[in-house]
Amino acid sequence: MAGVFDIDLETEEGSDGEEPELGALEVDPDLRHTGSELVPDHYEEIEISESIVNNGPERIGPHCFELLRVLGKGGYGKVFQVRKVQGTNAGKIFAMKVLKKAKIACNAKDTAHTRAERNILEAIKHPFIVDLIYAFQTGGKLYLILECLSGGELFMQLEREGIFLEDTACFYLSEITLALGHLHSSGIIYRDLKPENIMLNSQGHIKLTDFGLCKESIHDGAVTHTFCGTIEYMAPEILLRSGHNRAVDWWSLGALMYDMLTGSPPFTAENRKKTMDKILKGKLALPPYLTPDARDLIKKFLKRHASQRIGGGPGDAADVQRHPFFRHINWDDLLARRVDPPFRPSLQSEDDVSQFDTRFTRQTPVDSPDDGFLSESANQAFLGFTYVAPSVLESIKEGFSFQPKLRSPRRLNSSPRTPVSPLKFSPFEAFKPSTSTEQMELSPPSLMPVPEVTAPLPIKTPSGTRKKKGRGRAR
Template sequence: MAGVFDIDLETEDGSDTEVSNDCITRRRDTEEVELTSENVNRDSERVGPDCFELLTVLGKGAYGKVFQVRKVQGPQTGKIFAMKVLKKAKIVRNAKDTAHTRAEREILEKVRHPFIVDLLYAFQTGGKLYLILECLSGGELFMQLEKEGIFMEDTACFYLGEITMALGHLHSYGIIYRDLKPENIMLCQQGHIKLTDFGLSKESIHDGTITHTFCGTIEYMAPEILTRSGHNRAVDWWSLGALMHDMLTGSPPFTAENRKKTIDKILKCKVNLPPYITVDARDMIKKLLKKNPAQRLGSGKDDAADIQKHPFFRHISWEELLNKRVDPPYKPQLHSEEDVSQFDTRFTRQTPVDSPDDTRLSHSAELAFAVSPSASMFWNVFLSFLQLF
């Protein structure tokens, strides 16, 4: 598994900044109020831990656990969700994570898209944050790719098409994703993709804007991130090219036995493609993996539209794809809505227990979990900490 870097914080003008462990800087014109289920959840439904029955452990990470749960009260009773339980104390321990969370708080408030994970409910207790998301029971695309070894080009074309539309939607809101890799792409029950894990995303990156944060997963990171020369949404198209190479050959384009050598390859080496790659696929990979971002496919003002016009996608009907009227190449074999066979048995065999919550944070730490009244879906920001699968 590739390593994920901690993010560096940035001010709005792109310069690096540090945040004290003891406090979080707040906008002077923003009133802070207590975050409760009443002011974040849809339809003003009162939701808490008691509304959900724990079924299975799906994942575990530094910040908490992911459970498959069933709603047992109120609207949607009986429906299956994924519940991510995050420990506040572990989040606030790292001031960078906390400040980044606040800076990112509106990302998924802005986006609703067929190929981006949807947050349904959110609430908190004294020591924990709870996120209720759609349960993507098809598992990670990574698992499917690992099982198949490589994808046929028509299969890769389908997944890459849906991913391109999701990234284009994010870019239209000035959001760059910055961590595209098979592990962050989930499959729904029907086999369509959903982007998850927005912990390294950055907003307010519009035409002409750059940022300098060093972040991502090495094998999929664009050269301009590695050199800290400033980057924009073109980094996502580099990652798409690396992912396309991974799908069609079984590995990212630049790999080595250690991090330094991998970085050297990304910065200096040309991509080598096996002879079985078709002309159109070869052309698209090479254009996405241009080391100069200004020359990279998708770097122009038309962004995703330029990629969608590439001959590799000539058989795609984008309207049909967006409306999920194209049959996925692979449909997860699931026996029921509760089937967790697509998840790692290291987790699914564990007893699902949400440990007692008796943590109380200091007043300054609790400010990190306050929300302005205007941010009705503040809780979406905690997708910044969903790298738990």
């Protein structure tokens, strides 16, 4: 499969590219002089071959992995739990994301988003961002091999608990803050923060996943105008198409914080248009049981003017970290994952998939035959896709899922998740049109009063014993 693998082989040379001088060589004491030559006391003759000289990175392909379970599927392909059966990391469990080239290549934007996602995953290494281990391709498919995150989605934890206590929310929000700050420092804005895109590893620490809506090269002063994201977590400046920057991620974090502490995002309605109206003009209703610090941080996250929003200034994540809500967080310990998570998944083995949807895990894992064919010009779009992580972690024992799920409202009467982007690439979250026939106009909404809403005082109940009514996941 010539042209599929991009492998750079380096030879050890002097600093100027020439062979090192003899004086730079160290002579082994076991060598003896015979005339003008150095001869070892014991030596073995070997035949020089290409396999010995060019012993570079291993050749990675589908044959290196055994399919174990289906974790998700969608219009672009499937996600499998796999075990590596040969070479480096043999026996390790990974998640294998398989994408069909033909379906991606027919849309230039999808192709661009695919490459952007793969490039970001290669470039960004952080404790709270999913790791890309390998990337390779065949004639008709693209393969991403990622660390497995067996703890499932944060979404599932919210479903089980209804709402989080503030110390639990503080832990997750702190780890997310460090992940977003790292992305921003690299000029990347995330733009699709929501519980479905936050996974837990086997220890219970968070990992951001799904980088299909990320935008690169957004540094200080730069803005972008793409209308994308998930409505309930979308910042006003995205809705208005007035140009946005990294401050949109802090609005989304505020909406997520509100969701964790009350059971629903702050602005919801029965359809997209009304939800957008509330985001632009609605009154923020804060339950009375929130502590003053939590109330203050939510208000500062949900400032409609991005320049006034906490994190929206030059300080970015550092300004967020200094807020009193996080006063008990030791950020160095948190980054080093020395802080115990509030929830640790109950897993029986490395390949345990109990935190994933049984609709998928019960299916027989089969990677369909690679019968796709792309023209040479179309295949040019995927040049350089191949990747092998330079330093693969030794202790990856986690699980990963790409199948997003619509979450029923846990407390307030809201619409289901409504991801929006005419340009979005996300292999397992197809664009879902609203059931409403209203046009998604962005004209100034009518100034209708929004009634004050309060939530009941939260009561913590033992996990697994609480019975929830009307909170089943939408199918």
